Amino acid sequence: MPRQKPQTPRHVAIIMDGNGRWAKQRGLPRREGHRAGAESVREAIEACTELGVEFLTLYAFSSENWKRPKNEVRALMVLLERFLKEKSGELQEKNVRLQAIGRLHDLPEGPLGQLHETIEATSQNTGLTLVLALSYGGREEIIDGVKSILRHVGEGHLDPAMIDTEMFGKHLYTRYYPDPDLLIRTSGEMRVSNFLLWQISYAEMYITHKLWPDFRKEDFREAVADFGGRSRRFGAL
Ligand code: FPP
Secondary structure, X not given: OOXXXXXXXXXXXXXXXXXXXXXXXXXXXXXHHHHHHHXXXXXXXXXXXXXXXXXXXXXXXXXXXXXXXXXXXXXXHHHHHHHHHHHHHHHHHOOOEEEEEOOHHHOXXXXXXXXXXXXXXXXXXXXXXXXXXXXXXXXXXXXXXXXXXXXXXXXXXXXXXXXXXXXXXXXXXXXOXXXXXXXXXXXXXXOOOOOOOOOOOOOEEEEOOOOHHHXXXXXXXXXXXXXXXXXXXXXXX
C-alpha cells in the first residue's frame, strides 16, 4: 500500500474517559461528570460536521460498565435516554445519522426504545454517521462474529476456506463502516479497554490528559490536526 499523507480522518473513534474524576475534582457526584460529558459529545459532533469527518464512534457504555453501582448505571441510562430525546432535533438539523453497536438487547426498555426511534428518525440523513457503542465489548463482538460465521457455515451458505480478514469484518457489528483512522482517548490512560479491538489495527492513537468533560471542540480540532501530520504506512515502507 502506498504511503499516505492523510488530512482529515474519515472515521474517528473516542474512548470518553475521566467523567468521574472531573466530578470528584469538583466535589460533585459522578453523574454530574457524565452530564458534563454529554456536552462534550455535542461539541464533538459539531466539530466532526465542521471538519468533514464522516463517522464518529463513541464508547458510551461498555459491557464492563454494567458492573458499576446500580445508581450510576441508572444515571447513565437516564442520561442516554434524555440525550437522545433532547438532541434528536439537533441531529436532524445537522443532518446526522445515528447508529448503535453492541449487545443492544441488554439495554433497559426506555433508552432502547428512544434509541430505535432516533435511529429510525435520522436514517435518511446524509451527513455525519454517529455510532454509539452501548453495552459494547470488543471481545464480545468478535465472539458474536464467530457465532455468525459458524451459523452461515452450518446452514451451508459459507465455505470455511473462504474465511479471510475481509469476510470476518463483514460479521462484525461495524460491517457498514470503514475502520477508524484515529482513536482518541481522554484522561491520559494508555489502554484500549476492549474497544473496537479488531477495527483499530491501523488506527492512529491520540491520548490526551484532558478529562472528557474538558475535551471540547478546540481539543477535537487539535487531535485532528495532529493526525494530519502523521505518516501512515499500514505496515509497508
Ligand atoms: C468514562 O468515565 C465514561 C463513561 C463510562 C460513560 C461515557 C458517557 C458519557 C460521556 C455520557 C453521555 C454520553 C452520551 C452518548 C449521551 P469514567 O466514569 O470511567 O471516569 P473516571 O475514570 O474518571 O471514573
